[in-house]
Amino acid sequence: MKIGILINRVTWEVKQLITEFEKRKINYNLINNQKLFFRLNKEKEFEGRYDVILERSLSYLRGLYTTAILETKGYNIVNNYNCLNITGNKLLTTLKLIEKNIPTPKTCVSFKPEPAIGAIKEEIKYPAILKPIIGSWGRLIAKLDDYTSAMGNLECREVMGNVLQKIYYIQEYLGHQDSNMPTDLRVFVIGKECIAAMGRFKPEDDFRSNIAIGGTAKKIDINKDIAKISLSASNAVNGEIVGVDLMRKQNELKVIEINGTPQFRAIATSTKMNIAGKIVDFLENTYG
Ligand SMILES: Nc1ncnc2c1ncn2[C@@H]1O[C@H](COP(=O)(O)OP(=O)(O)O)[C@@H](O)[C@H]1O
Ligand SMILES: [Mg+2]
Known part of the structure; x- marks a missing residue:
């Protein structure tokens, strides 16, 4: 099996994936969209074949357009262009969630x-x-x-x-004042399975709980309600590997965002789960 990883930087996640490929002796190649040009009129872009290309570009638009180019040439990309287009755009995501009757904030x-x-x-x-x-x-x-x-x-x-x-x-606004309750939840979905979830807690002076701005993470159990709404969200966008962000209004879960190129350092660390391993399992089982 040969896997491509579409990147514009070698992130922690990419290093974890490489370790997994090497452990399993999977043939892989980094495709850095900062170093290439694409021949739009040519039928095939690369020498040899890829069974699947995993999109891990940190730059959203470069990743999206590279995906559009490569998908048009017949490559399998995870996630696919349509999924990346919708999930990278909160307006399109909200419209899709409403169309599919999935609870989302007003x-x-x-x-x-x-x-x-x-x-x-x-x-x-x-x-x-x-x-x-x-x-x-x-x-x-x-x-x-x-x-x-x-x-x-x-x-x-x-x-x-x-x-x-x-x-x-x-x-x-769906924030709350209870510092024992997570500000929001992140559920990592691969294929038809919610494989890990964390509660994220905002830093004291902010209302946002993103890890990138000082949020902290704690493993949570995935109950039936969390699994159901996260899988519906992933299905709505034909996601294969997505991160679903959830908040509660009173007690009802709402999807606030679906991440089409989800980072997984915080969720891997807080749940002690080998997320890269799970991703490679999925790619092998689906495209191998
Ligand atoms: N409707 C909301 N009410 C209160 N806080 C919110 C709301 N939407 C988002 N947040 C906070 O802001 C963070 C980032 O929002 P999100 O929609 O996930 O965008 P991003 O793509 O930047 O992660 C969330 O993790 C949450 O802590
Ligand atoms: Mg988010």
Whole structure:
């Protein structure tokens, strides 16, 4: 079997995968999209064949477009282009979740600050959460506590933002004050199985629990409700390897995000699970 790993940097996750390939004597190759050019008119891109290419690009758009190019040429990519396109975009993800009747927070979208303020006043109410539709690691996600903080954030984006940051994706706030309860949950789904889950706790002064900005993780048990909603979310986007982020409203679970290129250092460490091994098992069983 030959596996490609599509990267733009050798991350901790990529090193773990390489260790697993070497342990199992699997033929693999790193495809670094920073060092290549692609011949769009040529039928095959690479010499020899790949049974599957695992998309692990840290840069979302480069990974997405490389996937589009290689998939068009007939390569199997995990996750596929359509899955990456939807999961990398919170607006498209929300639409898909609503289409599939999967619980997700109340969300409004507006293309100008004034109607965005109207959406908060009439629909979402304060505090509200403002997110860039493409982004990760909690970056540029803001909590809008009142009109002043809302207008401040919206105006900054309107004047200084790029075109994507001027799409105002506004969501109901689902935070809570109980420091014993996780801020949100991350469930790692491979194929049709939820293989690991962690609760993430926000740092004291922030409302976001991303590990990249100081959130901490603790293993949690995967009960029936968590498994059901996570698998539905993964199915909705035809995901093969995804990370599903969940929050609770009162006691009901809601999907806030599906990650199509999920990092797994924190979940591997907190659950003591060999996630890279599970990923390679899946690739061998599905594409080997
Ligand atoms: N609706 C919300 N209410 C309260 N906190 C939220 C909400 N949505 C996201 N958060 C917090 O912000 C973090 C990042 O949000 P998420 O939608 O997962 O975007 P990212 O792609 O940046 O991880 C979450 O892990 C959670 O802690
Ligand atoms: Mg997230």
